[in-house]
Amino acid sequence: MAASEATTPLSPLLEVANLQKSFPVRRGLLGRPTATLKAVAGVSLQVFPGEIVGLVGESGSGKTTTGRCLLRLVEPSAGSIKFDGVDLMGLSARELRRFRRRMQIIFQDPYDSINERMTIGDLVGEALVIHGLAKGTARRDRILELLQQVGLRSEFADRYPHTLSGGQRQRVGIARALAAGPQFLVADEPVSALDLSVQAQILNLLLDIRDRLDVGMLFISHDLSVVRFIADRVLVMYLGKIVESAPAAALYERAAHPYTQALLSAAPLVGEGQSRQRIRLLGDLPSPVDPPSGCVFRTRCPKAIAECSAIEPPMRPVGPNHFAACIHLAAS
Ligand SMILES: Nc1ncnc2c1ncn2[C@@H]1O[C@H](COP(=O)(O)OP(=O)(O)OP(=O)(O)O)[C@@H](O)[C@H]1O
Ligand code: SF4
Ligand SMILES: [Mg+2]
Incomplete structure (x- = not known):
């Protein structure tokens, strides 16, 4: 059941505060770091x-x-990540391994990091082996159950990756992520490489999995139509920061931040079956090596005023469970 339908207040599954990740920028491959790129610059969120x-x-x-930091696949530079009440940042590598079972990632291209010579069954069962979860016939039964959960017939277990279509490959990627029984998934652009008709099938599968398994999910996408279809709540990110957070319906009907408004106007939300436009904004994203002072959006913001270069606006409530970071909202 979606959190929005719940009748009793729940505790967050994932609670992230002031997450930061900087990468050193080097001149040449082995040169000394000459600058710092702030890819994630103080992100707080709950799932x-x-x-x-x-x-x-x-x-x-x-x-x-951000998504990779949450699972500590990329080591955060600062911040706290609480999963089911436990601070992941304080865990040793060994302790973290126990949590890995409970948090999984679905990639845009599920075949990026797999061995094409393994059968689908072995690929889906890999996490069961790694985490010592099932052996022999129990493993085989679990693999068939996972294939069924993602809408693949049992004979797929003996096939090889190169014989599958894009949609089937992503179903395998999802089955692999589900194998260890996660409570939380990061889905990073899981449908961006797929045809439109197949996108809808995979999104429906993810919704079905959420309903059946009650997993929490961070669904990453540059496509506002896709996010509108699947998300209960939406976070809008700009240059390493969250600038707006809102229930999906409120965001699409009453976007409060000028950046969100620009995104929505640049990428009209078309109906199913029509082609979707990519996000287009005038000018480029400034370099995260040298972000603008004050509000990070000010170099492209149609509503910018002089104060925007001096003040970094905090997130302010603008409606029920709806927050945005803009000086104009702070003033109202
Ligand atoms: N390993 C790395 N080393 C150095 N810089 C990195 C590294 N990974 C990401 N970055 C930089 O961090 C910034 C954020 O990258 P990230 O991949 O998180 O963005 P994104 O929102 O996922 O983009 P996209 O929509 O293209 O996937 C970019 O400027 C990127 O070049
Ligand atoms: S704070 Fe200023 S620059 Fe930032 S979004 Fe608001 S008006 Fe635009
Ligand atoms: Mg990305």
């Missing part, structure tokens, strides 16, 4: 059990780095 939180923003805004 409740059974909730799908969308994370949108232009290419390079820090979505993937």
Whole structure:
């Protein structure tokens, strides 16, 4: 059940405060670091059990780095990540391994990091082996159950990756992520490489999995139509920061931040079956090596005033469970 439908207040499954990730910028491959690139610059968010939180923003805004930091696939530079009440940042590598079972990632291209010579069954069962979860016939039964959960017939277990279509490959990627029984998933652009008709099938599968397994999900996408379809709540990211957070309906009807408004106007939300437009904004995203002072959006903001270069606006409530960071909202 989605968190929004719950009748009793729940504790967050994931609670992130002031997450930061900087990368050193070197001149040449082995040169000394000459600058710092702030990919994630103080992100705070919560995901409740059974909730799908969308994370949108232009290419390079820090979505993937945020998602990977949450699972500590990328080591955060600072901040706290609480999963089910436990501070992941304080865990040793060994303790973290126990938590890995409970938090998984679905990639845009599920075949990026797999061995093409393994059968689908072995690929889906890999996490069962790694975490010592099932052996022999129990493992085989679990693999068949996982294939069924993602809408693949049992004969797929003996096939090889190269014989599958894009949609089937992503179903395998999802089955792999589900194998160890996670409570939380990061889905990083899981449908961006797929045809439109297949996108809808995979999104429906993810919704079905949420409903059946009550997993929480951070769903990363640059496509506002896709996020509108699947997310309960949406976070808008710009240059490493969250600038707006709102229930999905409120965001699409009453966007409060000028950046969100620009994104929505640049990428009209078309109906199913029509082609979707990519996000287009005038000018480029400034470099995260040298971000603008004050409000990070000010160099492209149609509503910018002089004060925007001096003051970094905090997130302010603008409606029920709806927050945005803009000086004009602070003044009202
Ligand atoms: N390993 C790395 N080393 C150095 N810089 C990195 C590294 N990973 C990401 N970055 C930089 O961090 C910033 C954020 O990248 P990230 O991949 O998180 O963005 P994104 O929002 O996922 O973009 P996209 O929509 O293109 O996937 C970018 O400027 C990127 O070049
Ligand atoms: S604070 Fe200023 S620059 Fe930032 S979004 Fe608001 S008006 Fe635009
Ligand atoms: Mg990315």
